[in-house]
Each structure stands twice: as structure tokens, then as C-alpha cells.
Amino acid sequence: MAIEISVVTVGAVILVVLLLLVLSCISDHRDTHGQGGHKQRIQSALLHCLSRFLPRSTSPSLPGPPSFFLIGNMMELTHDHLPIHLTNLAQRYGAIYRLKCGNTTMVILNSSEVIREALVKKWSDFAGRPLSYTADIVSGGGCSISLGDYNKEWRAQRRAVHSALQRCCRQSLHNLIERQALHLRKVLIGYQGSAVDLAEDFTVATSNVITTLALGKEYNKSSSELQQLHSCLNEIVALWGSSWFKCSKLPNPVFSRLLKEVAKRDEMIKNHLSRYKSQAKENKDTITGSLLQGLDKQHNTEHGVLLTETHVHMATVDLLIGATETTAAWLSWTVAFLLHRPEVQTRVYEELCTVLEGRYPKYSDKHRLPFLCSLISEMLRLRPVAPLAVPHRAIRNSSVAGYFIPKDTVIIPNLFGAHHDPAVWSDPYSFRPERFLEGGGGSTHALIPFGGGARLCLGESVAKMELFLFTAYLLRDFQFIPPESEASLPDLRGVASVVLKVKPYTVIASPRPMTNP
Numbered sequence: 001m002a003i004e005i006s007v008v009t010v011g012a013v014i015l016v017v018l019l020l021l022v023l024s025c026i027s028d029h030r031d032t033h034g035q036g037g038h039k040q041r042i043q044s045a046l047l048h049c050l051s052r053f054l055p056r057s058t059s060p061s062l063p064g065p066p067s068f069f070l071i072g073n074m075m076e077l078t079h080d081h082l083p084i085h086l087t088n089l090a091q092r093y094g095a096i097y098r099l100k101c102g103n104t105t106m107v108i109l110n111s112s113e114v115i116r117e118a119l120v121k122k123w124s125d126f127a128g129r130p131l132s133y134t135a136d137i138v139s140g141g142g143c144s145i146s147l148g149d150y151n152k153e154w155r156a157q158r159r160a161v162h163s164a165l166q167r168c169c170r171q172s173l174h175n176l177i178e179r180q181a182l183h184l185r186k187v188l189i190g191y192q193g194s195a196v197d198l199a200e201d202f203t204v205a206t207s208n209v210i211t212t213l214a215l216g217k218e219y220n221k222s223s224s225e226l227q228q229l230h231s232c233l234n235e236i237v238a239l240w241g242s243s244w245f246k247c248s249k250l251p252n253p254v255f256s257r258l259l260k261e262v263a264k265r266d267e268m269i270k271n272h273l274s275r276y277k278s279q280a281k282e283n284k285d286t287i288t289g290s291l292l293q294g295l296d297k298q299h300n301t302e303h304g305v306l307l308t309e310t311h312v313h314m315a316t317v318d319l320l321i322g323a324t325e326t327t328a329a330w331l332s333w334t335v336a337f338l339l340h341r342p343e344v345q346t347r348v349y350e351e352l353c354t355v356l357e358g359r360y361p362k363y364s365d366k367h368r369l370p371f372l373c374s375l376i377s378e379m380l381r382l383r384p385v386a387p388l389a390v391p392h393r394a395i396r397n398s399s400v401a402g403y404f405i406p407k408d409t410v411i412i413p414n415l416f417g418a419h420h421d422p423a424v425w426s427d428p429y430s431f432r433p434e435r436f437l438e439g440g441g442g443s444t445h446a447l448i449p450f451g452g453g454a455r456l457c458l459g460e461s462v463a464k465m466e467l468f469l470f471t472a473y474l475l476r477d478f479q480f481i482p483p484e485s486e487a488s489l490p491d492l493r494g495v496a497s498v499v500l501k502v503k504p505y506t507v508i509a510s511p512r513p514m515t516n517p
């Protein structure tokens, strides 16, 4: 390996060594006055500085495209479908490579092996989130689960929300999803075979699952409160994503729009929380209610960390954002793929008819419906709806695949890339649910649509139950067919932002024979 040490680097090293010598002489004299601790602190800071300039001869340098003066590799991040572009770069530079963005180094991980090494095996090294002014604004000063940095406070918040979510799910999740799936069925029957875009209906159904769990509230599609909430949260995710991937850490043109949407969001959530406090008793079985109650008792429970109302506020935002866009986008993708492969729909339908003998499925039927489960796995593989997860940050010096990764490096887990890795998946771009059947060659171990480790998706178990029940109900009751008037089937490339979405399309939901109106 060729190690290049620039003139500047050599100069900087000499300067630091000289400073160390001078400090040593001065402080030997001062030691007699009891200032040894101070001396050690300055020396260790200088040594740390020195270590940054020294080449790490035991570790190869990360591959990556040539980096240009000032802009680095910023142009690589402006592609319209970033997950596909980063995956293509992996073919040239390998499963792990770097991109430079100003003074930030990003390391892109493109195989499930390297992603697992960083996120699961070395989770404590890579559990941080990148720090930026924008993230600070969006996350209520770092008080959110998804964008908050890894520290004691964040751990206490995540633990509290996780147990409140588990408790509420145990009580009501299955019934809740069934109710929403049956309501969705009614809505689809109401379309009477006309061609419609179902994206919004999927959003309302999945959103109602989380708003009921979190806030004890269900909405109609026409509810202006729901529409405002969605448009505001979607806008925030899109603006944050675009500013992030354009490497802007500082205020930028989208910033004022972002500020406006964040203010709107906070106003809406604040209103919810104050309504809550006035009806505390009725709402104790919801996530937000139980978190608010927990605030009063926490001095006994949260290891000395005091959570505040801002943590509850931001956790509510996290749950609403995490649970709505993702699951609904996945359902839209699934129907789009099924329009391209009607025989897959027929096979799932036949399996449901044979196994369930006319009744509706339960989550416990999962093991008796292998083809339906293979369809779900294949869709999670082909279209991981959070294709680049959420960026991580190395919170200390570490390594991945033998490469040295310095503290503060930004880590992008390219889940889309890992799911299209030709070393793991045969014919990775084709839709073949059969690969997940026994002997089909697909490995669920290599699937990582929910990330992993300390930052594993908080709603993984909620999402898995939703994907299963919604898909089973929809495919039991409807055959999805493309509208005759439209020559083309849905575009399967999609639009990638933080969430990977299919472009809008219309479809006919034709009731199956056993679907009674």
C-alpha cells in the first residue's frame, strides 16, 4: 500500500512534536507548583492531534472515487436514485468505500456482512448519529430517538418508548390491525371496480394503527387534521433528507421551509399532548399516555436520567413518522409488483384458500403460509423502504472489514445495495418470491430491511405484523388488476428519498368470489 504523506502533514507533525517538547520543559518547571494534571491533559490532547496525522500503516486506505478540491465527492450524492447509484459504485469500489463531502468522510457499506459487522457486532462503536445544525432543529435539540445521538439520555428514552410500545402492542396490536384491514376492505369494495390510486388509503390504514397505539385516535381519510399532520411530517422527512444528502450541515435554502414545517409539527403535537394531560385517565393505555405518566415516576426508574416532556413529544413524532410512510410505501410497492406478476397473486390466493378454509388469517398462521411469507421477504429485499437506513456516526475509532474508521466518520448502511449484492443473491434485480421457499437459495439472514444493533428499527415487530396481516387480508379478498385504459404497468424503479416510494399508479381492486360486500 502506498502511503502518501503530504508536505502539510509533515509540517503539522513537526509543529505538534515541537509543541510537545516546549510544553514538557515548561511544565517540568510548573510541576513543582502542583499543575501536573493540567500538563497531562494538554499533552494527551496534543498526542491525540498527532495521532490524527500519522499514517496507520497496519490498515489499508479505503477505496473510493477520486475526490475533487473543495467539493470532494459531492457530485456522487446528487443522483436522483441514490441507492441505485451507490450500489453501482460498489461494483467498482467494493462492499465498503468512502465518499468525501467537505471535511466529512462518509463510509458506504454495501453488503449485509459489512453492515452487520458495523451495526451489530461493533454496535457500540457505530451507534451515533451525525451531528448537524439541521438535525438539531428537526430532533428538538437532539431529543428524538431517530436523530438523537447515542448517550445515556437517548438510551433511557429509547428504553422507555420501547417498553411502552411493547405493552400497548401486547394489549391490542393484532385486533387493531385486523380492524384497519377490514376497514380498508370496505373502502376498496366501495370503489366498485374503478381504477384508483390506493396510496392514500394505505397511508390512512397504517397511520391509524400507530395513531391509535400512540394517541388513542383514529382518523378518516377526509380528516383535515390527519392530512395536515401527514403533509407536514412528509415535508420534514423530505427536506431533512435532501439537505442531509447534499451535505449541508449549516443553514441552507431549504432551511427556512424546514423551520416552518417543524414549527407546525410542534404545534400539532403540543396540542395533542395538552389534550392528553386533561384526559390522563382515559389515555393511560396509549404509548404517549404511559410515557407522560412515566415522567412522574422516573426518578426511581431511569438510572438517574431525567426524561422531559420534549422527549415524549419527539418520541411521538418518531413513531408517527416511522410507522406511516414506511409500511404504506411497502404495501404500494407490493401491489405494483403483483400487477407485473399476476401468477404470484394467484399462488398466494390459492395458499390462503387452502390453508385458511375461508376464514381470515391470524399472525400465528405465518408458519402455515410459506408462499405469502416468501412474498413479504422478497418485497422487503427488493424494496427496503428505508434504503439507506438513517446515517450512523462512529463514536470512537474503530474498523470495518479491516479498514480503519476514525471517530466521527459518517456511516451509510446501503440496505438496498446489500439486498442486491450479486455475491449473495442470484439474479438480484428480479422479483422471485420462490427464492425464499425451502431450497430456493434465498437467505433471510442476509435480509436487513430494519437495520440492526442499537439502532434497529424500533417498530420492527409492529411492521412485521402489519405487513403480514394487511397483505393477507388484501390478497384474500381482492385480485389486483391493471386498468385497461393504461397501456403501461407501474414503474418499478421508484423515487428515492429517505423513503423509497413507487411512483403514483392506479389499479383495479376486483373482489374475489368469497368477498361479501
Ligand code: HEM
Pocket: 119, 145, 146, 147, 158, 210, 318, 319, 322, 323, 324, 326, 327, 330, 384, 385, 386, 389, 390, 391, 413, 449, 450, 451, 452, 454, 455, 456, 457, 458, 459, 460, 462, 463
Ligand atoms: C416496513 C416497515 C419499516 C421498515 C422497513 C423500517 C426500517 C427502518 C430502518 C432501516 C431504520 C433505521 C435503522 C438504522 O438507523 O440503522 C428504522 C428506524 C426507526 N424506525 Fe422503522 N421501519 C419500518 C416501520 C416502522 C414502524 C412501524 C415504526 C414505529 C412503530 C418504526 C419506527 C422507527 C424508529 C423510531 C426508528 C429510529 C430508531 C433509532 O434511531 O434508534 N419503523 N426503521
